[in-house]
Amino acid sequence: xxxxxxxxxxxxxxxxxxxxxxxxxxxxxxxxxxxxxxxVDRGAKAAASPAEVAAGSEITGxxxxxxxxxxxxxxGPEGLLEGLGPDGIVLDHSTISPEQTLRAAxxxxxxxxxxxxxxxxxxxxxxxxxxxxxxxxxxxxxxxxVQPYLQVIGKTLVHVGGSGKGQLVKLINNFxxxxxxxxxxxxxxxGLRGGVPLETLMRVLTAGSAxxxxxRLLAERLQSGDDRPGFSLAxxxxxxxxxxAAARALGACLPVGAVAAEMFRERAAAGEKxxxxxxxxxxxxxxxxxxxx
Amino acid sequence: xxxxxxxxxxxxxxxxxxxxxxxxxxxxxxxxxxxxxxxVDRGAKAAASPAEVAAGSEITGxxxxxxxxxxxxxxGPEGLLEGLGPDGIVLDHSTISPEQTLRAAxxxxxxxxxxxxxxxxxxxxxxxxxxxxxxxxxxxxxxxxVQPYLQVIGKTLVHVGGSGKGQLVKLINNFxxxxxxxxxxxxxxxGLRGGVPLETLMRVLTAGSAxxxxxRLLAERLQSGDDRPGFSLAxxxxxxxxxxAAARALGACLPVGAVAAEMFRERAAAGEKxxxxxxxxxxxxxxxxxxxx
Numbered sequence: 061x062x063x064x065x066x067x068x069x070x071x072x073x074x075x076x077x078x079x080x081x082x083x084x085x086x087x088x089x090x091x092x093x094x095x096x097x098x099x100v101d102r103g104a105k106a107a108a109s110p111a112e113v114a115a116g117s118e119i120t121g122x123x124x125x126x127x128x129x130x131x132x133x134x135x136g137p138e139g140l141l142e143g144l145g146p147d148g149i150v151l152d153h154s155t156i157s158p159e160q161t162l163r164a165a166x167x168x169x170x171x172x173x174x175x176x177x178x179x180x181x182x183x184x185x186x187x188x189x190x191x192x193x194x195x196x197x198x199x200x201x202x203x204x205x206v207q208p209y210l211q212v213i214g215k216t217l218v219h220v221g222g223s224g225k226g227q228l229v230k231l232i233n234n235f236x237x238x239x240x241x242x243x244x245x246x247x248x249x250x251g252l253r254g255g256v257p258l259e260t261l262m263r264v265l266t267a268g269s270a271x272x273x274x275x276r277l278l279a280e281r282l283q284s285g286d287d288r289p290g291f292s293l294a295x296x297x298x299x300x301x302x303x304x305a306a307a308r309a310l311g312a313c314l315p316v317g318a319v320a321a322e323m324f325r326e327r328a329a330a331g332e333k334x335x336x337x338x339x340x341x342x343x344x345x346x347x348x349x350x351x352x353x
Numbered sequence: 354x355x356x357x358x359x360x361x362x363x364x365x366x367x368x369x370x371x372x373x374x375x376x377x378x379x380x381x382x383x384x385x386x387x388x389x390x391x392x393v394d395r396g397a398k399a400a401a402s403p404a405e406v407a408a409g410s411e412i413t414g415x416x417x418x419x420x421x422x423x424x425x426x427x428x429g430p431e432g433l434l435e436g437l438g439p440d441g442i443v444l445d446h447s448t449i450s451p452e453q454t455l456r457a458a459x460x461x462x463x464x465x466x467x468x469x470x471x472x473x474x475x476x477x478x479x480x481x482x483x484x485x486x487x488x489x490x491x492x493x494x495x496x497x498x499v500q501p502y503l504q505v506i507g508k509t510l511v512h513v514g515g516s517g518k519g520q521l522v523k524l525i526n527n528f529x530x531x532x533x534x535x536x537x538x539x540x541x542x543x544g545l546r547g548g549v550p551l552e553t554l555m556r557v558l559t560a561g562s563a564x565x566x567x568x569r570l571l572a573e574r575l576q577s578g579d580d581r582p583g584f585s586l587a588x589x590x591x592x593x594x595x596x597x598a599a600a601r602a603l604g605a606c607l608p609v610g611a612v613a614a615e616m617f618r619e620r621a622a623a624g625e626k627x628x629x630x631x632x633x634x635x636x637x638x639x640x641x642x643x644x645x646x
Binding site for chain 1: 474549613
């Protein structure tokens, strides 16, 4: 299959690697052109613009940072829309607002093409291993058409509803995970200040009702001391704010999530937005006054 | 071994059942005496008071509701202390404050005996199956002495530190789990209001970074519609408040947990304290205005 891909960040690189490995013909584009070279070396074609990617492929994947980046790829000069033909289909793996997704889907539909929102969870490891969970919003026919592509990059493939619903479910996932990370940070803080070693706490908590993906992630980072972003604090905050905005539009009142978002915002304001999200735990001041993790 | 047990609630009944099955000689006490009969039928001896239990056993288990109930068992008329000999050892499975635990441990020590705090997690199912996680505070020698008892009722047995540390870790477990339950309630509310079915949400979220024990528990209850308490809202609130009090004593500031506790308190004030903790989700008003779960 001729597959296009726009956005070769941490996540996109893993997906493109797997699509190449599966024998697909790839045409890629990245704003910073140096990221294309490793894939050109493996047989992919480098495009000069998003329009060229869309024009040259049956399915076009997109994986960029936020609403503004998707808008730039879509409608900028030589944007994706210019190259999108009447049978084109776009899979957007970015995590963006349901509203921006609806705008993109309408623009694609005007050209006879389809835009599926297909955000993913599973991190850089899942992207590299091809084991991502992918939540797809759009038509059932579109979901069927992209199966040969989805099955290469992911393991759990779920058609969650119409256009924008994939983004909504992704935001919910990251919203719940963000609060759970704050919960883990607050709980571990009590234990460490109370003199119980992290290893002891984790032996009990992972065998107890406190267990969660976020708790294990935080403990792993506390043990390694590694602050480099697997998932940056800025990205977590962005997703929690988008989830809260979606909730407000739906009339839901979510106090615990709102406070958790403010905790991440405080660390962002303190200059830590480009560090890993787990630096949130510093908000709570360490195992004892003045102590270090 | 001659084992005593005080408190035949949901959790205590499971533990005593397993101790009997393992061939131990049991002497039991419960304030409401009708709960003793099924165990008498299985060969246990019914005692007339906590003092009689302690006088007749090598190890005495206690599993009651709160600080006040432990105090009543310990120091009331014909209380446990009166029967506790110099080689006695008490295992307290109640979830209470570290402060009350320290008082009980001092009182036991004055009689030459030892009080181990040994709260559990795993719920009524874990108690019945003998697969509880047990976090023990007290001396290493005491922890070794009670192994024949612990290995019958639990699977993950962890000596977490000195007296009171078992309770501290248990409170942390229930604190983190309580916030995670609020997180799940808020996140699922967004999705249900947004028109995504619960089954679809759970397929994605359990394969994503939102996954947690609390999320699965809440979804199971929403699907069954069962409000009868596995773990009551009043008990969850009690544990979160105890965790927050412990955190304050340690100088930690925990805004997300404080707000989550207020959410549980609101449902308690609305008359739902004796229902299952998962009724918290009603706080958020259902899948759409006026809709039902």
